[in-house]
Amino acid sequence: MTTDPIRIGIVTVSDRASSGVYQDQGGPAIRAALEKILATPWEALCCVIPDEQPEVEATLKDLCDMQGCCLVVTTGGTGPAPRDITPEATSAVCDKILDGFGEQMRAVSLKVVPTAILSRQIAGIRGKTLIINLPGKPSSINDCLQAVLPAVPYCIDLIGGPYLETHPEILTAFRPKKQ
Amino acid sequence: MTTDPIRIGIVTVSDRASSGVYQDQGGPAIRAALEKILATPWEALCCVIPDEQPEVEATLKDLCDMQGCCLVVTTGGTGPAPRDITPEATSAVCDKILDGFGEQMRAVSLKVVPTAILSRQIAGIRGKTLIINLPGKPSSINDCLQAVLPAVPYCIDLIGGPYLETHPEILTAFRPKKQ
Amino acid sequence: MTTDPIRIGIVTVSDRASSGVYQDQGGPAIRAALEKILATPWEALCCVIPDEQPEVEATLKDLCDMQGCCLVVTTGGTGPAPRDITPEATSAVCDKILDGFGEQMRAVSLKVVPTAILSRQIAGIRGKTLIINLPGKPSSINDCLQAVLPAVPYCIDLIGGPYLETHPEILTAFRPKKQ
Numbered sequence: 001m002t003t004d005p006i007r008i009g010i011v012t013v014s015d016r017a018s019s020g021v022y023q024d025q026g027g028p029a030i031r032a033a034l035e036k037i038l039a040t041p042w043e044a045l046c047c048v049i050p051d052e053q054p055e056v057e058a059t060l061k062d063l064c065d066m067q068g069c070c071l072v073v074t075t076g077g078t079g080p081a082p083r084d085i086t087p088e089a090t091s092a093v094c095d096k097i098l099d100g101f102g103e104q105m106r107a108v109s110l111k112v113v114p115t116a117i118l119s120r121q122i123a124g125i126r127g128k129t130l131i132i133n134l135p136g137k138p139s140s141i142n143d144c145l146q147a148v149l150p151a152v153p154y155c156i157d158l159i160g161g162p163y164l165e166t167h168p169e170i171l172t173a174f175r176p177k178k179q
Numbered sequence: 180m181t182t183d184p185i186r187i188g189i190v191t192v193s194d195r196a197s198s199g200v201y202q203d204q205g206g207p208a209i210r211a212a213l214e215k216i217l218a219t220p221w222e223a224l225c226c227v228i229p230d231e232q233p234e235v236e237a238t239l240k241d242l243c244d245m246q247g248c249c250l251v252v253t254t255g256g257t258g259p260a261p262r263d264i265t266p267e268a269t270s271a272v273c274d275k276i277l278d279g280f281g282e283q284m285r286a287v288s289l290k291v292v293p294t295a296i297l298s299r300q301i302a303g304i305r306g307k308t309l310i311i312n313l314p315g316k317p318s319s320i321n322d323c324l325q326a327v328l329p330a331v332p333y334c335i336d337l338i339g340g341p342y343l344e345t346h347p348e349i350l351t352a353f354r355p356k357k358q
Numbered sequence: 359m360t361t362d363p364i365r366i367g368i369v370t371v372s373d374r375a376s377s378g379v380y381q382d383q384g385g386p387a388i389r390a391a392l393e394k395i396l397a398t399p400w401e402a403l404c405c406v407i408p409d410e411q412p413e414v415e416a417t418l419k420d421l422c423d424m425q426g427c428c429l430v431v432t433t434g435g436t437g438p439a440p441r442d443i444t445p446e447a448t449s450a451v452c453d454k455i456l457d458g459f460g461e462q463m464r465a466v467s468l469k470v471v472p473t474a475i476l477s478r479q480i481a482g483i484r485g486k487t488l489i490i491n492l493p494g495k496p497s498s499i500n501d502c503l504q505a506v507l508p509a510v511p512y513c514i515d516l517i518g519g520p521y522l523e524t525h526p527e528i529l530t531a532f533r534p535k536k537q
Contacts, residue, residue: 080277080304081337096446098438099278099457100464100475106279114329114353117279118337125438137355150472158439158476174472176495259456259483260516267454278457285458293508293532296458297516316534 005041006162008034009063009072012048013056013086014136017076024048026075029138033145034073039165045069051077056089064093064129070161071152072129076136078121086133087120094124094131098155101132105144109135112143123148128160150174184220185341187213188242188251191227192235192265193315196255203227205254208317212324213252218344224248230256235268243272243308249340250331251308255315257300265312266299273303273310277334280311284323288314291322302327307339329353363399364520366392367421367430370406371414371444372494375434382406384433387496391503392431397523403427409435414447422451422487428519429510430487434494436479444491445478452482452489456513459490463502467493470501481506486518508532 012018012027031044045067049055056077063069077086091097101123109116121133121144130152134141153164153173166173191197191206210223224246228234235256242248256265270276280302288295300312300323309331313320332343332352345352370376370385389402403425407413414435421427435444449455459481467474479491479502488510492499511522511531524531 079337080275080309080334082274082339084275095440096438096442096478098476098478099460100468100477102278103282103461103464104468104475106282110279110283113355115333115355117283117327117330118277118334119279120275120277130438148475151475154473155438155476158437160440176471176473258516259454259488259513261453261518263454281457282461285461289458289462292534294512294534296462296506296509297456297513298458299454299456 005043006164007067007069008042008044009060009067009069010044010046011056011059011063011072011074012046013051013074013077014048015050015083018048018050025138026134026136026141029141030073030075030134030145033142037145037149037166037171039167040163051083051085053085053089053092056086057093060089060093060126060131064126064131069129070156070164072131073134074131075134075141078119078133078135080118080120084120087122090122090124090131090133094126096125098123098125101148104147105134108143108147109140112140125159130155130159130161146171184222185343186246186248187221187223188239188246188248189223189225190235190238190242190251190253191225192230192253192256192268193227194229194262197227197229204317205313205315205320208320209252209254209313209324212321216324216328216345216350218346219342230262230264232264232268232271235265236272239268239272239305239310243305243310248308249335249343251310252313253310254313254320257298257312257314259297259299263299266301269301269303269310269312273305275304277302277304280327283326284313287322287326288319291319304338309334309338309340325350363401364522365425365427366400366402367418367425367427368402368404369414369417369421369430369432370404371409371432371435371447372406373408373441376406376408383496384492384494384499387499388431388433388492388503391500395503395507395524395529397525398521409441409443411443411447411450414444415451418447418451418484418489422484422489427487428514428522430489431492432489433492433499436477436491436493438476438478442478445480448480448482448489448491452484455480455482459506462505463492466501466505467498470498483517488513488517488519504529
């Protein structure tokens with residue numbers, strides 16, 4: 001089983017994308033970015049679901065507990081509007097919240113748009129899975145992934161997940177030297 | 180009713196200002212700053228109340244739910260002292276907290292004073308109202324307003340409030356282009 | 359009693375250091391840093407305990423409530439791993455959390471390592487005591503102390519603690535002028 005590719009969940013949270021009003025752009029943008037960055041063989045488990053908190057929670061739990069994803073990345077639903085519930089769902093299923101991810105993603109997004117402070121995106125740990133909320137827009141997705149991904153492989157080491165490697169010419173995974 | 184001026188609540192939270200020991204400076208500073216910035220006709224609903232959590236909560240609820248304010252701005256009561264309870268009262272009445280506001284206000288205040296890390300100011304959404312905690316000092320109020328106000332009109336759009344316009348030569352409200 | 363030296367608690371949270379697998383380095387690093395910085399006479403109350411939330415909570419309560427520490431500094435246990443519970447224990451015993459400390463400590467650590475976003479370190483107030491989580495590594499401890507210590511004496515003033523003075527050639531304690 002250890003020779004199977006690692007699994008990464010990609011969850012698009014969007015009423016409109018899930019009902020077919022428009023095509024999901026966030027999920028494919030995340031997949032394309034991770035394909036460039038990751039050197040370790042991996043497979044994507046992709047879902048497109050509406051902005052319903054119970055459904056988002058159930059999807060996250062399934063990807064973490066049943067599908068064995070070491071990383072789950074969401075896109076969409078992090079704003080201040082009433083239907084934006086991705087951070088609430090993420091928080092509800094996580095054991096620990098890592099405030100540094102949200103802070104850092106907002107800090108890099110703020111260099112582009114002042115409305116970055118409206119994003120409530122968080123990251124947290126559920127068991128042996130790291131869950132990260134990304135924004136909905138493909139351009140912001142890339143900025144945020146670049147900002148936090150160097151710390152992701154070491155985080156997954158610390159929670160007992162698989163050893164992820166990146167293509168260093170694209171992005172360097174940082175691991176501190178052992179004490 | 181839609182031609183009425185929009186309403187903005189300005190709440191000074193201070194034992195001393197509310198008991199007349201000294202004159203409220205924070206409330207008038209906020210009002211003066213908003214008068215310079217906002218182009219949309221608006222009226223201010225001003226209150227000066229003591230640092231009592233039930234009273235702050237009741238005032239915020241009234242301004243949001245009964246008075247129809249699209250924005251409520253507080254000043255004072257955000258520090259670490261036992262009587263500082265403005266963030267607790269704000270959090271208690273909000274549906275969603277927008278961590279980016281507090282982060283950004285502290286980041287700009289930190290450029291002025293290292294004690295900015297002691298400020299617990301937050302912002303959040305209650306129904307169709309955005310509530311923002313500002314510090315007590317008039318000079319810090321201006322720094323914080325400048326830092327977050329570019330994102331405020333779009334935030335109010337997203338929660339179903341009125342369309343706010345600013346004087347662009349003073350401060351530009353940022354609205355992302357529709358996808 | 360007011361002429362007694364002020365008391366500062368230094369708590370090393372580490373399964374391995376508390377069981378003797380290796381020697382505590384974080385606690386002595388904090389003590390050495392504070393000895394350089396503080397001009398006010400003080401005594402250190404040092405403990406080395408395992409990563410058990412009830413034990414960390416009990417130790418913090420004792421140092422705050424029984425030993426009369428005005429400041430308690432922890433080292434270790436702030437990461438994403440399952441045994442890392444120092445922030446949870448700190449949050450459980452505090453009346454107020456000061457988000458600015460964690461934000462600022464992560465911001466300075468991020469200049470050194472991208473994995474700084476994995477740190478969940480917080481600070482908060484319990485009664486008349488300020489509790490600050492520092493990381494486990496001696497080099498990061500110093501960066502974080504330098505980043506937040508200028509605000510610590512004024513914070514302790516505000517919560518009714520003793521008047522701390524620093525050696526200004528090492529680090530300047532900032533106190534805003536009275537209004």
